[in-house]
Amino acid sequence: MPTDLNALRLILAEADCLASPQTVEQALDRMADEITTRLADSNPLVYTVMNGGLIFAGRLLTRLPFPLETSYLHASRYGHALQGTLLDWRVRPTQDLRGRSVLVLDDILDEGHTLAAIVDYLKNEGAREVLTAVLVHKNHTRKAYPGMRADFTGVDVADRFLFGCGMDYKGYWRNAPGIYAVKGL
Numbered sequence: 001m002p003t004d005l006n007a008l009r010l011i012l013a014e015a016d017c018l019a020s021p022q023t024v025e026q027a028l029d030r031m032a033d034e035i036t037t038r039l040a041d042s043n044p045l046v047y048t049v050m051n052g053g054l055i056f057a058g059r060l061l062t063r064l065p066f067p068l069e070t071s072y073l074h075a076s077r078y079g080h081a082l083q084g085t086l087l088d089w090r091v092r093p094t095q096d097l098r099g100r101s102v103l104v105l106d107d108i109l110d111e112g113h114t115l116a117a118i119v120d121y122l123k124n125e126g127a128r129e130v131l132t133a134v135l136v137h138k139n140h141t142r143k144a145y146p147g148m149r150a151d152f153t154g155v156d157v158a159d160r161f162l163f164g165c166g167m168d169y170k171g172y173w174r175n176a177p178g179i180y181a182v183k184g185l
């Protein structure tokens with residue numbers, strides 16, 4: 001079936017904006033300051049979690065004024081679905097992690113199973129410390145463990161289905177510049 005582009009345009013037009021592009025910019029500036037304070041002298045290896053972390057990482061990394069290395073990994077639990085299932089590792093890290101400080105960047109901590117599995121994996125590979133940064137923390141009590149939070153968070157938002165700034169609605173609108181909730185979801 002051909003993609004219904006007008007239906008996709010309507011999704012954005014009717015969505016609730018939970019964080020404006022300006023709010024996102026301010027959150028990125030604050031996160032960059034916090035991460036710089038914590039990691040400027042640690043020579044970190046910074047992993048972007050594909051695909052959702054791509055836009056967040058691109059916007060954050062140029063704000064970090066210290067030496068670091070970048071790489072990516074790909075783990076997916078949702079595909080284009082609105083609910084998560086088992087984590088599917090598509091690209092695992094290949095670098096030597098022994099003794100390294102590692103920072104993981106992703107768009108959202110929703111239930112947290114994705115980040116929890118990635119952190120476990122990186123620690124098992126010998127990382128000295130693994131820190132996490134997400135643009136969005138979704139407020140609810142269904143986390144992988146009670147009280148789970150990333151080390152660095154951009155904005156806390158309501159328990160809705162979100163898109164924009166890397167988060168997709170059925171594969172679309174990762175490119176939307178703010179953080180939006182689908183009407184009725």
Ligand SMILES: O=P(O)(O)OC[C@H]1O[C@H](OP(=O)(O)OP(=O)(O)O)[C@H](O)[C@@H]1O
Nearest residue numbers: 050051052076077078110111112113114
């Ligand atoms: O906290 P959780 O409930 O585990 O969900 C968060 C994860 O879900 C999304 O990835 P997704 O599986 O949709 O893959 P994608 O990044 O390729 O869209 C998002 O980018 C996070 O990685």
Ligand code: HPA
Nearest residue numbers: 110160161162163167168
């Ligand atoms: O609310 C969401 N939107 C898009 N992708 C996601 N992955 C986990 N939660 C979400």
